[in-house]
Amino acid sequence: MEPGKAQPPQASANAAMASCRKKKSEDATFLEDLKDHIDEFMHASMDEHKTCFKKTIQKMFGMSKVVAERNSSAAAANTTSEGVESSLPLQTIVSE
Template sequence: MSSEKSSNEKLPLTSCRKKKKDDATFLEDVRDHIDEFIHASMEEHKNCFQKTVKKMFGMSKVVAERSSETKEVESSLPLRTTLAD
């Protein structure tokens, strides 16, 4: 199992979708996508799902790191109240 885990970590985090033609119409592209999905093995579905989840968590980690790097300064003004006699 550890060898399977290490081999999955080395996979590039790209889309599982393989475009057959760059100049395909929308319907041709959808048809190819559905055909590819239906005929994929369970192992291909599993690998694609794992890559997608890793990509999502990797993106959220990058966003969290960016937000922690930009430390905003919060300023406050003293509250002044005046009472009219």
């Protein structure tokens, strides 16, 4: 058992509810930030990984819902004859 891994159950549950990624230093180089991120990932508990995955999926669906709503409201605003898209017929050339 590693000395840094012994945490009370309540602290572990609170850590799982925390943000997925915390940048330790704003002035860190890219490689320092990447190393910290990998260390965070390697030492995270399974509950932290599950929580982060769920948050990421919810954020993705939330963003796609916002984009869909924005597109549908823009489409509703452009229902006049000027808002109609034009299309060109598909032309194919068959060579013998």
